[in-house]
Amino acid sequence: MTPFKPVLLEAVGVPDGHTLASYRGRGGYAPLEATLAQKQPNDVVEMVKASGLRGRGGAGFSTGLKWTFLPKDHPGPIYLCVNADESEPGTFNNRILMEDDPHQVLEGTILSSFATRASTAYLYLRYEYPRSWHRLQAAIDECYAAGLLGRNILGSGFSLDIYLHRGAAAYICGEETGLIESLEGKRAWPRIKPPFPAIEGVFKKPTVVNNIETMACVAQIARRGVDWFKSIGVPADPNNPRDPGSYGPKLYCLSGHVEKPGCYEAPLGITLRQLVDQHGGGVWKGRRAKAAIPGGISMGLFTEAEFDTPLDFAGPGKVGCLGLGTAAVVVIDDQTSIVDFLHNSCRFFAHESCGQCTPCREGTSWSLRILERIRAGRGRLKDLDILLELGTTMGMMPGSTICGLADGAAWPIKNAINKFRGEFEDFIKRTNPAGWMVTDPVPALTIVGAH
């Protein structure tokens, strides 16, 4: 097998790789020029559909299919929102793309806008990425100067403006309708769907929301072709008609207790163990792993025994995780307490729950209080059942919340307790020898530092 050559990350380490000249030198913008000269928007939609590209933001929905949900012959305007509110703990692949190869992102954005007939694209960038902000703005300025953005691009009659819009440190803005509300200047409360954004999105107009890495993939599919893209990854399961396959290269973020944290590009379907051993230099300090997050904290946990699971769109679900998510792998070594892990997860979601739906607002807050109490040596075995009940009742899947981020709060709770119940029980019995068996209600500790 020939060694896999990074494509999405080809500019990393290249001097001035973020500039227009460097990007053109790698073949960039030639596909855009050819597309604008020779093709119709629908050709690009068909190309992306044929590639099998699935959205890289977390949900893994077919990008081409999403575009076809836009109304036909709409008088406009249609908007494209590029989701760069990358906030899932452990995830930084979009940051690398925006800082090291902003033109790849922009070419994908221009192609996607052409395909969806959008004349305005908003790139919603999280506040915490000032370097991405500067790099993207400089790249956008270069594009306007080169006639790649603005009125009548390259004489094609197609016009597009791309504007950067900055968030304000709220995780919920990564949810597509939360992003839309935030862009409209409101609190970022996700909307009840339907109507889906393709019908009524930002400013009440048809809207597509796509992730940064998805945009980069569109640029590479335009440059290298559908066959190239489909030659990488995991084909659709012939025995499962609902499996669309996991095609293309993917950026995996590796962090936590590994020797070499970083963003690595690999074909979809690499196993977590291969990623850690071949790219991450193994578990740090010669230790053994206890667990790992497969795709951002909201996807749940792998035990060490599950490390051979492939990280494609279908893989993590086979071991009880929520999905591939953002493909951000965080390794946890054998000297780390799972109680501490879950406390960290619950603290994150208690802080970031937007407060709109009661099960999530109260569930995340109470799960943190319970974990605070367990860590303070006042836990009871009954608390594990209460936590599990919270974990199984909040979310879109049980049908109790508007958006899926509540499922993301629930999954670490469910996975941690179901897969590491013994460790929780040992901890509770050891730290609360007099009260671990109590089942009467107990007062919660004052919450510390969630907000």
Added chain:
Amino acid sequence: MIAQGRRVITEAMEAEIEALAPRYPNRRALVLPALHIVNRELLHVPLDAVVDIAAVLGLPPAEVQDTLSFYQFFPQEKPHGKVRAFVCRSISCALRGGDELLEKLCHAHGIHPYGTTPDGELTIEPAECLGACDFAPCILANDDLLMNMTPEVAVTELKKPRRRAT
């Protein structure tokens, strides 16, 4: 906290907000950009500024305040420090000492999390994932990402003056 009824945003800030107006089909979408502009200049967004922004955008002040209060990002009572340091406490940083880093930094500078030093130079805030997990534990100090921090290095780094955040 009450509005004093005096104008606090300058003509330059108003012009900067207006310059963004053609980007959006309505003026409410300018709320977040306007809050960022004011916070960058004043290091907080007092109620008077909320009233000013609302007047510029032609919105009820309550709508601006509603958006502002959601994000918990724009201080209102008093300015944050000239350096605003976000110390990541999410999982990748926590696994490599993020919580200890926050605690030791606050101790060394004699403030609580979210607090500002008496000289107004430094605010230390816990942050959720800064998206720099490859450099955990990390701190965002104004526009500078401080990578692979130890408490000792971070204490020194946060005493340095920095360019204002953009």
